[in-house]
Amino acid sequence: MTKISVCLASHNGEKYIKAQIDSILPQLNEEDELIISDDGSTDTTISIIHSYRDKRIKLTTCDVRDNAIKNFENALTRCSGEVIFLADQDDLWAPNKIETMLKALKTYDIVLSDCCVVNENLELLCPSLFGINKTRTGFWKNLWKNGYVGCCMAFHRKILNKALPFPAHIPMHDQWIGLVGELFYKPVAIKDPLTMYRRHEKSTTKTGDKSHFSLISKIRFRINLIKNLIRLYV
Template sequence: MSCPPEISVALCTYNGARFLREQVRSICLQTLPPIEIVLSDDASRDGSVAVVRVTVAECAAERPGPPIALRVFENPVALRVVKNFEQAISACTGDLIALSDQDDVWVPDRLERMVAPFVQDENLWLLHTDARLVDSQGRDLGNTLFHALEVTPSEIERIHTGRAFDVFLRRNLVTGATTVFRRGLLADALPLPVEWVHDEWLGIVASATSRVDLLEEPLIEYRQHESNQIGARRDSFKEKVRKALASRGNTHVERAIKAELLLERLLQLGDRVPPEIIDKVRSKIVHQRFRAALPASRLARCVPVLREAMTGRYDKFGRGVRGVVRDLFESV
């Protein structure tokens, strides 16, 4: 029987000392432990790095087997989220890379359960999962990440059947804290563009060239607290209405820029990206440029928005009717 793939953990920290001991212990005491933790600390001032060092040493004394290597990068000036993760994943040496936030908790067999699909399918490039939402004290909030994101059965079925790119071109469902991917993805994904969040970029690039899948089980406790840079909470109906009427700002301009950056990267990958994928990204750019150029007058938007809706692009590249309503009623 062949050995299981070696796993690296890319752990990024920024003033997360109060949660780090619990998170690092959940990593080190996995039923299938990683070979290394690559820590990239973004100019913390609360002793985060020291907490990680002490906890890794503590776990080494508790568990049998070879010690988990700890490699540390301490940034004197903060790189911020995307480039901090880029530094961590670039330094990983394992066959698989698991992303880790500083404040979550992994279930004990998380890595074992996530490695198995990679062993079974060499075309699987990235795998993500659901998560159980907990508060700052680790108390169950009675909800999951997929519920907060309003993930639909149709989206899950599309991802399971090899159509993740179509899903991710509409919206990102990959949450970094739940993600494991093959290190080979870095050849396509690096450098990470700062216009994209690291997890959504890794997910969509992987889905353009190979297979991405998800596990519907919550394999981490995803902590929600006041310091979350990116949290997970399902909007109420009132909040959805408020957003529909709010100013669009630069949202669609920024989405067009992101799509243009994606197209540029995929074209660099040559014939590894199917032509139909390229065509879909080009169509996404057309749609986002259309939305960015809508007039200020709500009345003047009616005809062009309805014409755009007839093309099907609101369904292909956004939230369908929700996007139409927003474009008709939002302020500028």
């Protein structure tokens, strides 16, 4: 049976993290794992995680503060599964998320699923993030306007082995993983909305908002991405 690793980055997530963990654990088998990397929570996040006393949950600490890329990288370097899922602390997974994405991963190497966008009370804001972002596969499309949202991604370990360590000065970890998948492996986007993507005032990213980076910064980011992808060929 394929071992699954779910990698979740946490930071002061006491308000939502229990509901998210409760949506993930029932989908995991005994040999699977939920790796949670915390980067210095000062609320009750850690005590909530410890309260589970579930051997599948493995808590680790990230030394770099307020850096989602480093926090996810810390979790990813510690996972041992053959299939890796990324998870945010404030979302909710559909009960069939792992089952559905594993089916796609029998044919493809990296899978991106759709999700519905909800507010902090789980009230529907938009039925499809794909519709907002005009999401589709394709290297050049996702180089300029990224559609790879981490909480909607799952991939085989061979992609992780190629993507780690994360290069410096990348826009986000999920775009980097997605582009590695696009360039070297077989990607697919499936229309099933398998996550309730919760948006609230403390969300790391704001759905539908334009990037705060200048055009020059965007170009520099993309040039850096291309340079680091070229290095993977060497």
